[in-house]
Amino acid sequence: MSEIEILPAEFNEELKLHYAQAIKAGYPSIAGDHEDEFFDFNVSMVSDPLSTFYGRVDTDQMIEEGIHPGDIAVINKAEEPKHGDLIVTFVNNEFVIRFLDLSHLEDHYILLHPSNRRYSAIRINDIENFEVWGVVVLTIKKWR
Numbered sequence: 351m352s353e354i355e356i357l358p359a360e361f362n363e364e365l366k367l368h369y370a371q372a373i374k375a376g377y378p379s380i381a382g383d384h385e386d387e388f389f390d391f392n393v394s395m396v397s398d399p400l401s402t403f404y405g406r407v408d409t410d411q412m413i414e415e416g417i418h419p420g421d422i423a424v425i426n427k428a429e430e431p432k433h434g435d436l437i438v439t440f441v442n443n444e445f446v447i448r449f450l451d452l453s454h455l456e457d458h459y460i461l462l463h464p465s466n467r468r469y470s471a472i473r474i475n476d477i478e479n480f481e482v483w484g485v486v487v488l489t490i491k492k493w494r
Contacts, residue, residue, distance in 0.1 A: 352408065352444040352445040352446070353407070353408055353409035353411060353444065353445060353446045353447050354405040354406065354407055354408060354409070354423060354438055354445045354446070354447045355405060355406045355408055355445075356403055356404070356405050356425075356438075356445060357403070357404040357405060357406055357422075395424065395488055396424065397426070397487075398426055398428050400428075401426050401427040401428035401429075401484075402424060402425065402426050402427075402487075403424075403425045403427065403484065404422055404423070404424060404425070405422070405423040405425055405438060405445070405447070405486075406420065406421075406422055406423075407419055407420065407421045407422070407423060407447060407489075409446075409447065410466055410468075411447070411448070411464035411465065411466045411469050412436075412447060412448075412464060412465045412466065413465065413466050414465040414466055414467070415436075415465035416489075416491070417447075417465070417489055418491075418492070420492040421489055421490060421491055421492050422489065422490040422492070423436075423438065423447060423486045423488075423489050423490075424486065424487055424488035424489070424490070425438050425483070425484035425485065425486055425487070426484055426485055426487045427483065427484040429484070429485035429487065430485075431450055431482040431485050432450070432452075433450060433451065433452040433453065434449060434450065434451075435449070435450050435485050435486075436448070436449055436450075436485070436486040437449070437450045437462075437482045437483070437484065437485055437486065438482075438483045438484050438485075438486065439462065439480070439481065439482050439483050440481070440483055441462070441472055441474070445483065446462065446472070447486065448462035448463055448464055448471075448472065449462070449463040449464075449465065450462065450482065451463055451471070455477070458475070458477060459473055459474060459475050459477060460473075460474040460477050460480060461473055461474070462474065
């Protein structure tokens with residue numbers, strides 16, 4: 351079973367959502383203006399719609415990073431992966447979500463790190479055939 355389920359994404363239509371411009375953690379101001387403000391998720395949060403996909407996380411391997419099962423990862427396939435990026439790749443016939451560790455390239459291997467002490471890193475020895483499927487650029491937290 352994959353750690354992340356890739357979901358279709360549709361960006362042709364506006365996705366206007368109501369939002370509050372500034373949410374404070376203290377006491378609310380009763381005197382503030384309460385105009386309707388809109389936030390278009392597809393325009394504001396997705397920089398490259400043709401290369402962007404969603405993935406529903408289905409693992410506890412990223413929980414120390416605050417990413418839990420049911421959360422949504424926004425994945426950009428056009429981003430160039432860098433050391434330390436949170437990536438989605440295909441390993442052992444399943445999609446996995448991990449941190450990319452390129453610090454061992456001179457020794458001819460790559461590590462994919464989870465963010466949960468109960469799990470070990472995945473070592474990729476065949477770096478010539480290793481491919482990053484996409485870079486996670488945003489996560490959407492599921493609170494309930």
